Amino acid sequence: ELKVEQNPLFLSMQEGKNYTIYCNYSTTSDRLYWYRQDPGKSLESLFVLLSNGAVKQEGRLMASLDTKARLSTLHITAAVHDLSATYFCAVDDNDMRFGAGTRLTVKP
Amino acid sequence: DVKVTQSSRYLVKRTGEKVFLECVQDMDHENMFWYRQDPGLGLRLIYFSYDVKMKEKGDIPEGYSVSREKKERFSLILESASTNQTSMYLCASSFGSNSYEQYFGPGTRLTVT
Numbered sequence: 132e133l134k135v136e137q138n139p140l141f142l143s144m145q146e147g148k149n150y151t152i153y154c155n156y157s158t159t160s161d162r163l164y165w166y167r168q169d170p171g172k173s174l175e176s177l178f179v180l181l182s183n184g185a186v187k188q189e190g191r192l193m194a195s196l197d198t199k200a201r202l203s204t205l206h207i208t209a210a211v212h213d214l215s216a217t218y219f220c221a222v223d224d225n226d227m228r229f230g231a232g233t234r235l236t237v238k239p
Numbered sequence: 240d241v242k243v244t245q246s247s248r249y250l251v252k253r254t255g256e257k258v259f260l261e262c263v264q265d266m267d268h269e270n271m272f273w274y275r276q277d278p279g280l281g282l283r284l285i286y287f288s289y290d291v292k293m294k295e296k297g298d299i300p301e302g303y304s305v306s307r308e309k310k311e312r313f314s315l316i317l318e319s320a321s322t323n324q325t326s327m328y329l330c331a332s333s334f335g336s337n338s339y340e341q342y343f344g345p346g347t348r349l350t351v352t
Binding site: 135140164166172173174175176179219221226227228229230231232 | 272274279280281282283284287297298329331339340341342343344345346
């Protein structure tokens, strides 16, 4: 059974700092997605990673995929308050399986 | 932009009631999904559909059924609602290939009392 593990589950950071969210999974899939969810709202697609070594960047967020290590990372650079949200990774192995989510709070 | 709409944002039902949650997408997507979201558990797949009148069980189908009579509409049915079905329900859709991300609706927060 496919397992997807995110860590940390909760992250409180200061504005301007860098941090990385990790997503480990148990299958050989090369299709991984990152989503953002704001409180009370639905999920919004951030990144689609479809091959080993894929790297995508949007603003202060950068996602990468290492299929050999079965690991994806979401790196936050110089965090700002607007990035406060819950971030989910999801692995597509015929069925889409989501991680538990990382609740990020960026403090001034 | 892809639009996925759900019939209700908030719903309160009594134990034993039959509950219908409707989802409509306007982008001609082949695939549609129903998830429930609970704190600390992420999203769990209830049912999905790859085509009209086609349905497949997800990870937690017990107590639920679905209907897809038209390509754009996917309904989730709680035959006899129970308190442990209190949750946020999210509908999603995607293109036919597995290489496309899913687009989510706004969610329905269901409370069963």
